[in-house]
Amino acid sequence: xxxxxxxxxxxxxxxxxxxxxxxxxxxxxxxxxxxxxxxxxxxxxxxxxxxxxxxxxxxxxxxxxxxxxxxxxxxxxxxxxxxxxxxxxxxxxxxxxxxxxxxxxxxxxxxxxxxxxxxxxxxxxxxxxxxxxxxxxxxxxxxxxxxxxxxxxxxxxxxxxxxxxxxxxxxxxxxxxxxxxxxxxxxxxxxxxxxxxxxxxxxxxxxxxxxxxxxxxxxxxxxxxxxxxxxxxxxxxxxxxxxxxxxxxxxxxxxxxxxxxxxxxxxxxxxxxxxxxxxxxxxxxxxxxxxxxxxxxxxxxxxxxxxxxxxxxxxxxxxxxxxxxxxxxxxxxxxxxxxxxxxxxxxxxxxxxxxxxxxxxxxxxxxxxxxxxxxxxxxxxxxxxxxxxxxxxxxxxxxxxxxxxxxxxxxxxxxxxxxxxxxxxxxxxxxxxxxxxxxxxxxxxxxxxxxxxxxxxxxxxxxxxxxxxxxxxxxxxxxxxxxxxxxxxxxxxxxxxxxxxxxxxxxxxxxxxxxxxxxxxxxxxxxxxxxxxxxxxxxxxxxxxxxxxxxxxxxxxxxxxxxxxxxxxxxxxxxxxxxxxxxxxxxxxxxxxxxxxxxxxxxxxxxxxxxxxxxxxxxx
Amino acid sequence: xxxxxxxxxxxxxxxxxxxxxxxxxxxxxxxxxxxxxxxxxxxxxxxxxxxxxxxxxxxxxxxxxxxxxxxxxxxxxxxxxxxxxxxxxxxxxxxxxxxxxxxxxxxxxxxxxxxxxxxxxxxxxxxxxxxxxxxxxxxxxxxxxxxxxxxxxxxxxxxxxxxxxxxxxxxxxxxxxxxxxxxxxxxxxxxxxxxxxxxxxxxxxxxxxxxxxxxxxxxxxxxxxxxxxxxxxxxxxxxxxxxxxxxxxxxxxxxxxxxxxxxxxxxxxxxxxxxxxxxxxxxxxxxxxxxxxxxxxxxxxxxxxxxxxxx
Numbered sequence: 001x002x003x004x005x006x007x008x009x010x011x012x013x014x015x016x017x018x019x020x021x022x023x024x025x026x027x028x029x030x031x032x033x034x035x036x037x038x039x040x041x042x043x044x045x046x047x048x049x050x051x052x053x054x055x056x057x058x059x060x061x062x063x064x065x066x067x068x069x070x071x072x073x074x075x076x077x078x079x080x081x082x083x084x085x086x087x088x089x090x091x092x093x094x095x096x097x098x099x100x101x102x103x104x105x106x107x108x109x110x111x112x113x114x115x116x117x118x119x120x121x122x123x124x125x126x127x128x129x130x131x132x133x134x135x136x137x138x139x140x141x142x143x144x145x146x147x148x149x150x151x152x153x154x155x156x157x158x159x160x161x162x163x164x165x166x167x168x169x170x171x172x173x174x175x176x177x178x179x180x181x182x183x184x185x186x187x188x189x190x191x192x193x194x195x196x197x198x199x200x201x202x203x204x205x206x207x208x209x210x211x212x213x214x215x216x217x218x219x220x221x222x223x224x225x226x227x228x229x230x231x232x233x234x235x236x237x238x239x240x241x242x243x244x245x246x247x248x249x250x251x252x253x254x255x256x257x258x259x260x261x262x263x264x265x266x267x268x269x270x271x272x273x274x275x276x277x278x279x280x281x282x283x284x285x286x287x288x289x290x291x292x293x294x295x296x297x298x299x300x301x302x303x304x305x306x307x308x309x310x311x312x313x314x315x316x317x318x319x320x321x322x323x324x325x326x327x328x329x330x331x332x333x334x335x336x337x338x339x340x341x342x343x344x345x346x347x348x349x350x351x352x353x354x355x356x357x358x359x360x361x362x363x364x365x366x367x368x369x370x371x372x373x374x375x376x377x378x379x380x381x382x383x384x385x386x387x388x389x390x391x392x393x394x395x396x397x398x399x400x401x402x403x404x405x406x407x408x409x410x411x412x413x414x415x416x417x418x419x420x421x422x423x424x425x426x427x428x429x430x431x432x433x434x435x436x437x438x439x440x441x442x443x444x445x446x447x448x449x450x451x452x453x454x455x456x457x458x459x460x461x462x463x464x465x466x467x468x469x470x471x472x473x474x475x476x477x478x479x480x481x482x483x484x485x486x487x488x489x490x491x492x493x494x495x496x497x498x499x500x501x502x503x504x505x506x507x508x509x510x511x512x513x514x515x516x517x518x519x520x521x522x523x524x525x526x527x528x529x530x531x532x533x534x535x536x537x538x539x540x541x542x543x544x545x546x547x548x549x550x551x552x553x554x555x556x557x558x559x560x561x562x563x564x565x566x567x568x569x570x571x572x573x574x575x576x577x578x579x580x581x582x583x584x585x586x587x588x589x590x591x592x593x594x595x596x597x598x599x600x601x602x603x604x605x606x607x608x609x610x611x612x613x614x615x616x617x618x619x620x
Numbered sequence: 621x622x623x624x625x626x627x628x629x630x631x632x633x634x635x636x637x638x639x640x641x642x643x644x645x646x647x648x649x650x651x652x653x654x655x656x657x658x659x660x661x662x663x664x665x666x667x668x669x670x671x672x673x674x675x676x677x678x679x680x681x682x683x684x685x686x687x688x689x690x691x692x693x694x695x696x697x698x699x700x701x702x703x704x705x706x707x708x709x710x711x712x713x714x715x716x717x718x719x720x721x722x723x724x725x726x727x728x729x730x731x732x733x734x735x736x737x738x739x740x741x742x743x744x745x746x747x748x749x750x751x752x753x754x755x756x757x758x759x760x761x762x763x764x765x766x767x768x769x770x771x772x773x774x775x776x777x778x779x780x781x782x783x784x785x786x787x788x789x790x791x792x793x794x795x796x797x798x799x800x801x802x803x804x805x806x807x808x809x810x811x812x813x814x815x816x817x818x819x820x821x822x823x824x825x826x827x828x829x830x831x832x833x834x835x836x837x838x839x840x841x842x843x844x845x846x847x848x849x850x851x852x853x854x855x856x857x858x859x860x861x862x863x864x865x866x867x868x869x870x871x872x873x874x875x876x877x878x879x880x881x882x883x884x885x886x887x888x889x890x891x892x893x894x895x896x897x898x899x900x901x902x903x904x905x906x907x908x909x910x911x912x913x914x915x916x917x918x919x920x921x922x923x924x925x926x927x928x929x930x931x
Binding site for chain 1 (some may be wrong): 738739740742743746747750753754756757758759760761815816817819820823824827828831847851852
């Protein structure tokens, strides 16, 4: 097996700059890792030679360079891999797997490929498909903690080199002093109290929405929006705790002398960069909320400027489309539309029914809402909410307003669909009877059967009657289904705007543009140049792919496509199966950023309390 | 062939030419019987035709079409009488019911088995309930389209009704006895029942036509007449019997002659005579001279469709 020596490019440059000196290569190697070069030391003086030879595991000298600049490396068949030291402060790191922007607990069910194969988990559990070799992963862990590792080395062997300790800037000193004062602690406590109050309020709001009003979440998008925001607020402290932990971990120095008793294992779980996705998620959510509010301010300004125009046009549109046009349509359907002669009795009965519903909804709802004064009040409310809470809330309110207004359209659709569905099914079974066949329920197929004359007579007469009535029902169903489906599409478009505002990966996207190393989507090992007849590989970050970043979003888009723009939808439309607004399905994707259940308030409180600065604590 | 697999197979289950059964034979296995069979077929083809096509059977089958056609003509006759000549439908229905009663008293024991009280009550109440609805249903539809639909349904009816009972009865003597008697043995379900589809098509046709009639009584009487003439009576009387066929032919030709005119009746008569006389002969000739005689191979050696256990 060939050995890999991971050599930071900084040290490579250093090695080249120091000529005519005897140098040696100090590397760190834990159990199941490759060598990672940690330092290049002067090997000329005898005292340093002695010290270097006394290095204990995990450190060792793996090579010596003579005066001519030729390396003599004591490993058989080695390959040098060059890498840039990830800047810890800037949260850069390497990762073999692309980092996940959604919570890992949602991963499997989110993946479409996994959904197709229900046995995938069993297959994944099979030992053949399990990776046993974690050498590269562990090495990457060391590289990610490179700065800390080097610091640890210099701490243990203070004689070597001189590690440039960060000269503390004035701001740093002030910060250090400030954090130790009582004012800071008091302020932290006040902030903690405020956070706790807000959190408990939102938690109880969340509980109220979930349990207090049943089914409201699947009916109202405003409720859904409120629920989402409350859950986000509940999750903020937990995210904050996680990020804080990672910061604390950054500052700890790995002490391998102690760890040796723990069989040199790299505690990968505690590696601070594992919490970086949390950081990204946290700031993404925050940024989206701010973004939402700024959009809301824009929207509010537009609404306010065009207040009168909107009110006038909206009132007219509502009365014409929802009342006048509906009455027109019902009238046309009752009186031989397009010259198709429908059954007069049934058509007039149905149109009477729909007239009645239209009148009822007009008197109870449309008349009220199309009133200009009331509309003006509503628009003012929407404008204010848009300015204060954000555009998503305003749009959700508009969606709910329209779903209330469209209710009688839904009733029309529902009634005609039920009729159509019932009639179609009866016609199909009567057609089987007509052909002398019968549905075999036990074997789920159509079998021949012998029928008596009276059965045949009754069946055939009913079949003929239903066939004659079918065009009437079909025309009513078709026209109302088209209207309903178009309202569903309006809903879907508005809802997708809301979900776009709510979970566009804005922060991740900007981060990707600013510093792709912070969003690793894997690593690339590529040959860089030759040196002394050897190929030097270079380890590079391959940044997260843009379509990977939009994975949850594209997933929800696919779901929407499947629900509303697919052949299946068309078939269920033909068969008279209901087409509904799948509120839950559309919003599912939003919750991928959140845990399934928010943590209880007590637990959050205790965890957050631990993060508070304490009086007795001595800051280093 | 060195291990002689055929020897082994002899003791195992014989190979059968069924694709959906898993057998212990290789995929490219050729049954040795196939060759024997082919040779036998070849010999038979070279020799004189073995199968003697029964001319009388062909004629009987061809006449069956004609008889069913005559029978279905009664629908149009009674419809024309009610719709166009405006005779009182009650008298027509009464007459037909009387005929049915007379015929059935001849075999009243069987009538009860065919139509029990429950069925007849259901039929009558169904007709009474649904006839006003039927009448109002097709008000907006043009008469011409109803005639066209009725015509096509009738053609499909004649085809399905005739083909569903074409195959000759397996017991020749029984069938001969049956043919000679005017009345069917109703308990015998073998041959005299048309398929459900045929009955339904007839009912559909009748119901379509009935929806054109003016009053509910007319609709009811027409439906009753048609059901009796076309469904109940053919189950009691052998419509292929000479006497029955002659009587129905006479009625039909008389009616056509009186209502449309004698010239058209002559053409009609000429067509039907040529059909009943010429077509069987032509068909017989074709069967002897042009029909493929290797259909047995296809029958035996072609992949058949699996029979899913039907009742």
